[in-house]
Amino acid sequence: xxxxxxxxxxxxxxxxxxxxxxxRQRVDDPMKQQVHRSVFTGKLEEVLNSAVNWGRKNSLxxxxxxxxxxxxxxxxxxxxxxDISRFGAEVIRASPRQADFMxxxxxxxxxxxPVIQQLYDQMLEPKWVISMGSCANSGGMYDIYSVVQGxxxxxxxxxxxxxxxxxxxxxxxxxQLLQDSIQEERRPLSWVVGDQGVYRAEMPSQREKHxxxxxxxxxxxxxxxx
Amino acid sequence: MSTDATAAIVHTLRERFGxxxxxxxxxxxxxxxxxxxxxxxxxxxxxxxxxxxPFEMLYDLTAVDERMRSHRDGLPAADFSVVYQLLSVxxxxxxxxxxxxxxxxxxxxxxxxxxxxxxxxxxxxWDMFGxxxxxxxxxxxxxxxxxxxxxxxRKDHHARATEFDPYTLTVEGQDKEQDALRFVPEDWGMQRExxxxxxxxxxxxxxxxxxxxxxxxxxxxxxxxxxxxxxxIGYHHRGAEKMGERQSWHSFIPYTDRIDYTxxxxxxxxYVLAVEKLAGIQVTDRAATVRVMMAELFRITSHLLFLGxxxxxxxxxxxxxxxxxxxxxxxxxxxxxxxxxxxxxxFRIGGLMxxxxxxxxxxxxxxxxxxxxxxxxxERTMMENSLVRDRTRHIAAFDTQNAFDWGITxxxxxxxxxxxxxxKKRPYSGYENFDFEVPLGSNGxxxxxxxxxxxxxxxxxxxIQQCIDHMPAGDxxxxxxxxxxxxxxxxxxxxxxxxxxxxxxxxxxxxxxxESLQMVEATKGINSYYLTxxxxxxxxxxxxRTPSFPNLQQIPALMRGGFVPDLVAHLGSIDFVMAxxxx
Ligand code: SF4
Numbered sequence: 001x002x003x004x005x006x007x008x009x010x011x012x013x014x015x016x017x018x019x020x021x022x023x024r025q026r027v028d029d030p031m032k033q034q035v036h037r038s039v040f041t042g043k044l045e046e047v048l049n050s051a052v053n054w055g056r057k058n059s060l061x062x063x064x065x066x067x068x069x070x071x072x073x074x075x076x077x078x079x080x081x082x083d084i085s086r087f088g089a090e091v092i093r094a095s096p097r098q099a100d101f102m103x104x105x106x107x108x109x110x111x112x113x114p115v116i117q118q119l120y121d122q123m124l125e126p127k128w129v130i131s132m133g134s135c136a137n138s139g140g141m142y143d144i145y146s147v148v149q150g151x152x153x154x155x156x157x158x159x160x161x162x163x164x165x166x167x168x169x170x171x172x173x174x175x176q177l178l179q180d181s182i183q184e185e186r187r188p189l190s191w192v193v194g195d196q197g198v199y200r201a202e203m204p205s206q207r208e209k210h211x212x213x214x215x216x217x218x219x220x221x222x223x224x225x226x
Numbered sequence: 227m228s229t230d231a232t233a234a235i236v237h238t239l240r241e242r243f244g245x246x247x248x249x250x251x252x253x254x255x256x257x258x259x260x261x262x263x264x265x266x267x268x269x270x271x272x273x274x275x276x277x278x279x280p281f282e283m284l285y286d287l288t289a290v291d292e293r294m295r296s297h298r299d300g301l302p303a304a305d306f307s308v309v310y311q312l313l314s315v316x317x318x319x320x321x322x323x324x325x326x327x328x329x330x331x332x333x334x335x336x337x338x339x340x341x342x343x344x345x346x347x348x349x350x351x352w353d354m355f356g357x358x359x360x361x362x363x364x365x366x367x368x369x370x371x372x373x374x375x376x377x378x379x380r381k382d383h384h385a386r387a388t389e390f391d392p393y394t395l396t397v398e399g400q401d402k403e404q405d406a407l408r409f410v411p412e413d414w415g416m417q418r419e420x421x422x423x424x425x426x427x428x429x430x431x432x433x434x435x436x437x438x439x440x441x442x443x444x445x446x447x448x449x450x451x452x453x454x455x456x457x458x459i460g461y462h463h464r465g466a467e468k469m470g471e472r473q474s475w476h477s478f479i480p481y482t483d484r485i486d487y488t489x490x491x492x493x494x495x496x497y498v499l500a501v502e503k504l505a506g507i508q509v510t511d512r513a514a515t516v517r518v519m520m521a522e523l524f525r526i527t528s529h530l531l532f533l534g535x536x537x538x539x540x541x542x543x544x545x546x547x548x549x550x551x552x553x554x555x556x557x558x559x560x561x562x563x564x565x566x567x568x569x570x571x572x573f574r575i576g577g578l579m580x581x582x583x584x585x586x587x588x589x590x591x592x593x594x595x596x597x598x599x600x601x602x603x604x605e606r607t608m609m610e611n612s613l614v615r616d617r618t619r620h621i622a623a624f625d626t627q628n629a630f631d632w633g634i635t636x637x638x639x640x641x642x643x644x645x646x647x648x649x650k651k652r653p654y655s656g657y658e659n660f661d662f663e664v665p666l667g668s669n670g671x672x673x674x675x676x677x678x679x680x681x682x683x684x685x686x687x688x689x690i691q692q693c694i695d696h697m698p699a700g701d702x703x704x705x706x707x708x709x710x711x712x713x714x715x716x717x718x719x720x721x722x723x724x725x726x727x728x729x730x731x732x733x734x735x736x737x738x739x740x741e742s743l744q745m746v747e748a749t750k751g752i753n754s755y756y757l758t759x760x761x762x763x764x765x766x767x768x769x770x771r772t773p774s775f776p777n778l779q780q781i782p783a784l785m786r787g788g789f790v791p792d793l794v795a796h797l798g799s800i801d802f803v804m805a806x807x808x809x
Contacts, residue, residue: 107464146369
């Protein structure tokens with residue numbers, strides 16, 4: 001599996017640097033190199049890593065942050081019929097400092113962008129971003145002077161959920177995809193031991209993964225009856 | 227609306243002001259439209275406010291860039307025009323005044339002294355068009371960021387983001403923008419201290435759990451007491467009005483859904499009704515009834531969302547789980563009928579997107595049967611709860627006069643005891659055929675605003691029940707050449723019909739040059755679309771007047787001297803969404 005290595009060094013950022021900060025590069029599985037060094041510590045690290053990741057992915061605390069219509073569908077996912085606590089992500093935090101991930105649910109406005117960046121900066125590592133809805137993904141139907149054409153113009157996005165708005169179920173699927181990717185992540189286990197970079201797995205494209213099955217559909221349900 | 231009385235008012239105005247009035251413009255807005263000289267505007271407005279049945283409310287204030295407009299026969303020369311729309315609740319009538327301005331002298335006097343709510347509207351006109359209002363206490367940008375260059379609704383301002391370099395944010399730019407958003411009390415004429423004790427300035431928002439979206443209000447606090455506050459909006463400005471100038475009449479419909487985004491097809495209604503006025507289309511009874519039914523269903527889902535979040539803001543965590551369960555049931559019906567949940571964009575110019583599916587009445591009936599017991603439970607457990615009562619009774623209360631001064635409409639106006647509901651006063655889309663009551667409050671406080679909406683849901687259920695019982699048969703689309711998309715059966719007659727069909731589908735219908743306006747009683751108050759057609763496939767100017775905007779402007783007037791928890795209770799009781807404020 002290929003990984004993206006990020007070395008965050010915000011403190012050294014220049015005034016003219018663009019967000020997202022930090023240097024990124026594609027690398028091979030970091031575990032592989034270590035296994036060659038010593039089989040025993042390699043195995044140990046792998047076990048430790050997956051145990052920590054398992055813990056992280058099953059207790060994701062979302063940041064209570066909403067921009068527009070998509071946020072309504074996001075909150076719908078938090079309530080009884082969809083019940084996000086089945087995935088361990090029901091502990092909404094009103095402070096970015098206590099949250100693990102931020103869902104950019106809605107349109108990213110030019111006036112709001114610096115505020116979003118500020119809130120993101122206030123979140124502590126490890127942190128993740130889900131971009132929910134066409135507006136956050138690409139500007140959506142708002143190719144207009146006051147809208148940033150996608151939140152990834154300045155934030156690093158982990159999962160994109162399509163839809164305008166996406167159904168709550170789609171948001172929940174996005175959450176599960178984030179969990180899958182967290183399971184594959186490699187982060188430093190300590191601030192003194194080993195490599196300090198963050199390795200994110202490059203997850204397979206869902207569109208390609210499901211294409212064969214999707215094009216099998218030949219009959220769509222008629223809208224003429226309920 | 228008695229037209230005789232309205233004509234009499236215009237007549238008296240003419241006598242009083244003589245040549246200070248230029249002319250009366252014939253339109254399809256359903257109200258007199260008078261062009262007034264700039265020098266006289268304050269006087270004329272003050273006069274209209276003093277009538278025996280006065281125009282109590284400045285309903286809307288906006289502007290039009292007239293420079294590219296081609297069909298202006300008989301109108302005074304103007305590069306820009308400023309539009310004042312007044313509403314008389316006592317006389318149930320409207321009037322529109324326009325002032326012509328020359329490009330080289332874009333200035334006119336402020337009318338805040340006559341109508342206090344002109345304040346934000348004038349700031350908006352300044353922000354969007356660069357028109358100056360002499361004497362305005364704080365004429366600064368309201369929707370766009372303070373660092374913005376240009377005035378977006380001018381015809382020479384670009385519309386698309388992609389006409390520009392892609393957005394980037396640098397470390398330096400971030401610091402600059404954050405600095406520009408910093409609140410400086412002196413800019414708003416505020417003191418930093420009193421008797422040697424410093425005030426605390428607290429930013430509530432732009433992201434705060436009780437701010438209901440991207441909204442910021444800066445509080446000047448002495449302990450828990452709110453000395454003053456400054457609401458700051460524009461974090462949710464999506465340029466919907468500019469969008470109207472570049473989408474065809476038909477393809478703008480989905481944008482209307484996203485104005486009051488909890489209102490779904492309720493938003494389509496004023497827009498398609500205004501377009502139908504321009505096109506001269508009369509829809510079928512079936513289409514009108516289905517529209518009413520779906521709009522009322524969305525009123526219920528919107529009020530349910532309100533109820534859940536209102537109680538949550540008061541600290542009750544569980545009701546939101548119950549109301550969202552109800553919403554899920556409503557969405558089951560909405561999805562079966564329209565194929566979508568929040569933004570169905572289901573109404574069409576001349577009718578609906580498709581007919582009701584078979585079996586709609588059964589699931590709709592299930593929903594109507596489900597709700598009453600729930601509403602009763604909410605009333606019993608929450609509205610009779612002493613904590614809820616203590617937090618909301620006599621909190622942020624205002625009277626009818628205050629509501630008029632600030633342009634408040636809808637449930638928040640009716641909570642003050644004022645019986646003004648457009649569905650009764652000016653029935654549209656066949657509301658005159660339904661049997662329902664208009665619930666009223668008496669204290670105009672945060673409690674009444676909550677209680678009233680529960681009652682409104684009951685009335686909406688009544689309307690839906692009547693739709694189920696008496697749904698008229700017939701076509702779901704009008705038989706008219708401008709109905710969009712045009713009927714397919716007509717397409718295949720010969721080459722002419724094929725070409726016409728092709729043009730109408732690809733470019734959209736061409737509507738005759740004129741102006742029209744339609745108000746509806748939307749979920750949060752009166753929502754209207756004021757459309758100017760220049761005889762083309764697109765709107766020349768689309769003005770969207772939304773009910774949430776005035777509510778936010780009113781906040782400081784209510785909260786001075788209140789406490790922070792009262793502000794939170796008030797914000798919960800207003801029922802606003804930011805898209806309905808900033809558009
Ligand atoms: S993607 Fe659609 S639903 Fe979501 S915020 Fe944008 S317009 Fe609203």
